[in-house]
Structure formats: structure tokens, C-alpha cells
Amino acid sequence: MKKALITGITGQDGSYLAELLLEKGYDVHGIVRRVAIEDPEHRLSRISHILDQIHLHPASLESYPSIFSVVREVEPEECYHLAAQSFVSYSFEDEFSTFNTNINGTHYILSSIKQIVPECRFYFAGSSEMFGKVREVPQNEETSFHPRSAYGITKVAGFDLTRNYREAYGLKTWNGILYNHESPRRGFEFVTRKISWHAAMIKKGRKKELRLGNLDAKRDWGYAKEYVEAMWLMLQQDVPQDFVIATGETHSVREFCEHAFSLVGLNWQDYVTTDPTYYRPAEVDILLGDATRAKEKLGWSPKTSFKELVEIMVEADLREIEG
Numbered sequence: 001m002k003k004a005l006i007t008g009i010t011g012q013d014g015s016y017l018a019e020l021l022l023e024k025g026y027d028v029h030g031i032v033r034r035v036a037i038e039d040p041e042h043r044l045s046r047i048s049h050i051l052d053q054i055h056l057h058p059a060s061l062e063s064y065p066s067i068f069s070v071v072r073e074v075e076p077e078e079c080y081h082l083a084a085q086s087f088v089s090y091s092f093e094d095e096f097s098t099f100n101t102n103i104n105g106t107h108y109i110l111s112s113i114k115q116i117v118p119e120c121r122f123y124f125a126g127s128s129e130m131f132g133k134v135r136e137v138p139q140n141e142e143t144s145f146h147p148r149s150a151y152g153i154t155k156v157a158g159f160d161l162t163r164n165y166r167e168a169y170g171l172k173t174w175n176g177i178l179y180n181h182e183s184p185r186r187g188f189e190f191v192t193r194k195i196s197w198h199a200a201m202i203k204k205g206r207k208k209e210l211r212l213g214n215l216d217a218k219r220d221w222g223y224a225k226e227y228v229e230a231m232w233l234m235l236q237q238d239v240p241q242d243f244v245i246a247t248g249e250t251h252s253v254r255e256f257c258e259h260a261f262s263l264v265g266l267n268w269q270d271y272v273t274t275d276p277t278y279y280r281p282a283e284v285d286i287l288l289g290d291a292t293r294a295k296e297k298l299g300w301s302p303k304t305s306f307k308e309l310v311e312i313m314v315e316a317d318l319r320e321i322e323g
Helices: 012-023 032-039 043-052 064-075 088-093 095-116 150-168 189-202 224-235 252-263 291-297 306-322
Strands: 003-006 028-034 055-058 078-081 122-128 172-178 210-212 242-245 272-274
Touching: 003 012, 003 064, 012 028, 012 043, 012 224, 028 032, 028 064, 032 055, 055 064, 064 095, 078 095, 078 224, 095 122, 095 150, 095 189, 122 150, 122 224, 150 172, 172 224, 189 210, 189 252, 189 306, 224 242, 224 291, 242 291, 252 306
Parallel strands: 003 028, 003 078, 028 055, 078 122, 122 172, 172 242, 210 272
Antiparallel strands: none
């Protein structure tokens, strides 16, 4: 039985990945903040249905001793580093915390693996935000980075750390450059979940309006449940390298609104207003991924269309509200 360690196991990706690994017969371990264990109803909601099948370890990404201790206790064969301060807008407001958590946390885990389990396969969750002010469209694994947020900068640093541990110390490390991926488990602060939730709430008469920022912003949106499978496929390869995971299509925030509200029989323009406070200080350009390498070497390609993704999210929110 393979043993896997997941940081960020309580998040959207971590919860889907934990389910996938359990289905494949893994012994699944996760790193969580101590506050999560003290407040399981809220903090562990995404993994509440599998708590009896996994092992949780309290630790902080800002503490090397605590990370080292967990890695030494678990001795994983695979490690998926998903945890990060991942809300881009918040990274503008608190750059210091974002840098500390995201960069140091990645470094602490890599260093611990090098010292304790150098044969462990390591996955780093990169992001399309690393491309930022893009140099070409679409972007692939060879496209240069120009991040436009503190979050994007930390992800570039994590990417370079991961690659350096591969090249300098011979560790088996992979970088996944994942484009935006959504699901009903997405946090409410993210625009996609904000839209699907408000469409459902307005339909049920519990909200009256939705305030958003740049409606023309475009993203390459995929289904998170499919993207975690790509993470797993990477670590099953013989040769470590980096992979772009994307749909190869872009859609605007406006399109997301149109489809989400149409699903509940409403005209989005009657309820959505723009609010300058939600605009980014520095917007990214067209983030459009070329996942050719993933298709050819991993056999991975997206199966859920943009409209199907929106439907999955809106229908789940309707069920949650009704429940």
C-alpha cells in the first residue's frame, strides 16, 4: 500500500485528491492547521465524509520543525504540496503573509523530504498566475514567467525551488502548472463560486444582487476533480518534468454570469453590478493553456466542458440551499 502525504488536504483540490488516492488503495495522510482539528465542523467540511479513512497531522507551513516532524513520522512515498495562500486578491492586501507561507512552506517540505525520504515523489502546485503578463498565447511549459501578483511571484519561487531540488539533489519532483479549476467545493471568495452561489441564492429569494469586478477578465476554467487526476498521473511517470494542465479555452466572467443565471431562469444583467473595489491593481492578460504535453505523455485531457462545469456548480449550490 502506497503512502501519500497531502498538504492542503482540507481545500478543494486536497479533498478531491484524497478521494482519488483512497480509491486507488493509498494510505492517505494530510497536514492541517491545528485550528482545523479544533473546529472540524467548518474547517474539515470538505473531507468530513472520509475522516475515518485518512490520517491528519497538525502542522504549520510557517514552521520547519513541525513540517520536518510530520514528514519523519509519515515517511511518504508521494507528497502533494497543494497548501498555499491562494486567493490572488488577498495576496495584494497581505504580501508578507503570502510570501512567508507560500515560499517558506514549499522550501520546508522539500528540505524535509531531502533529509528524510529522498526517494519520495514530490508534486508542487504551480499556477497559470505565474505567466501573468503573458509573452505568448497560448502558454506552454517553455513560456517565460511574468507574475502580476504576490501570489504569482510566490508560485514562481516554488516552481524554481522544486526544479532546483530536482536538478541539484536528484529528487523526483514535478511541477504542475494548473490553470483555473473550479467545483462546488471552491471557496466563496473565488469569483466562480461567488457567481454560482449568488445565482442560486437570488433564485431562492435570499439575495438581491451580485457585485463583481472586471466582467471582461478571461480565464481558462476547468473542473477541479479532473485536474487532481493529472497530479496523480505526473507522479506515476519515470522521468520528472513539468506539465501545463488546462482546457485550451478561455471564457469571460461575463460568460460565466450569463450561463449561471440562465440555468435558474434569470437575466444576469438584472442582478449583477460592477464594483471598482473588486478590480485587481494589476490584471493579468489572456491566460490560455496548451496542455499538449499532458495529453501526449500522461494521456490526460479535460472531459467537462465550460457549460457543464457551470451547471455542476449551480446545481450543487441549489441543492445546498434547499437542504
